[in-house]
Amino acid sequence: MLKVNNIDVFYGNIHALKDVSLEVNEGEIVTLIGANGAGKSTLLKTLSGLLKPKNGDILYLTQSIAGKQAQSIVKSGISHVPEGRRVFANMSVEENLELGAYLRNDRDGIKKDIEYIYELFPRLDERKKQLSGTLSGGEQQMLAMGRALMAKPKLLLMDEPSMGLAPLVVKKIFEIIKTVNEQGTTVLLVEQNANMALSIANRAYVLETGKIVLSGTAKELQESEQVKAAYLGGL
Ligand code: ATP
Numbered sequence: 001m002l003k004v005n006n007i008d009v010f011y012g013n014i015h016a017l018k019d020v021s022l023e024v025n026e027g028e029i030v031t032l033i034g035a036n037g038a039g040k041s042t043l044l045k046t047l048s049g050l051l052k053p054k055n056g057d058i059l060y061l062t063q064s065i066a067g068k069q070a071q072s073i074v075k076s077g078i079s080h081v082p083e084g085r086r087v088f089a090n091m092s093v094e095e096n097l098e099l100g101a102y103l104r105n106d107r108d109g110i111k112k113d114i115e116y117i118y119e120l121f122p123r124l125d126e127r128k129k130q131l132s133g134t135l136s137g138g139e140q141q142m143l144a145m146g147r148a149l150m151a152k153p154k155l156l157l158m159d160e161p162s163m164g165l166a167p168l169v170v171k172k173i174f175e176i177i178k179t180v181n182e183q184g185t186t187v188l189l190v191e192q193n194a195n196m197a198l199s200i201a202n203r204a205y206v207l208e209t210g211k212i213v214l215s216g217t218a219k220e221l222q223e224s225e226q227v228k229a230a231y232l233g234g235l
Contacts, residue, residue, distance in 0.1 A: 007056030018210040031197040034207035040190040048080040049073040079153035085140040089133025100150030117146040138169035162193040194231035
């Protein structure tokens with residue numbers, strides 16, 4: 001479904017991604033784990049058209065999307081849930097969800113999908129008229145995810161959904177990622193919480209200072225001494 005071939009991404013002189021290649025097959029949850037500053041967010045931003053690779057290519061459903069405009073990438077079925085949530089604080093929960101569908105014009109479909117999001121996240125249903133800026137961190141993460149799903153993505157890019165959330169909330173969010181995946185959405189999940197990410201992923205890549213240093217099935221990585229020492233707290 002997605003094939004990243006040898007991309008290099010720079011911020012001015014900073015070489016943030018170095019010859020990165022990875023693949024996501026339809027139906028999978030693939031996770032990209034790595035420490036602070038490894039380049040995880042940079043990769044997602046490049047996939048969703050916010051940054052342009054200097055070299056290499058990105059193939060999505062056999063089309064090259066490297067350097068394409070973000071809007072056309074969303075239209076082709078890739079949605080990005082950014083790090084730090086970024087909901088529209090002065091708008092209600094429901095208005096945020098409606099905004100997620102801004103490229104669609106099937107009114108009935110949009111209405112139905114808002115109901116689907118409320119089934120997935122009953123918390124949001126209870127708070128549909130509440131201003132999003134007053135939601136808890138976990139609720140904002142749910143809303144950011146719901147908003148991205150309103151675009152009906154085939155591929156969902158998630159940037160550190162666990163960040164700053166209590167363990168029980170993280171568990172809930174990860175259960176929902178799994179459900180969404182089982183219902184047909186492919187997921188590329190960027191995480192520092194390697195433990196949680198590997199527990200739901202099919203396959204994984206490890207990014208260190210801009211380079212992929214390891215890849216394999218989630219099980220292989222969970223058992224890897226290198227991963228255990230660096231990312232699983234020596235468990
Ligand atoms: P974190 O989990 O801390 O967000 P990350 O793995 O997502 O880390 P990135 O945000 O992708 O890391 O950053 C990769 C590298 O690129 C870092 O060295 C960072 O300082 C640098 N970088 C990120 N954004 C910019 C920018 N706008 N301008 C210059 N350098 C940047």
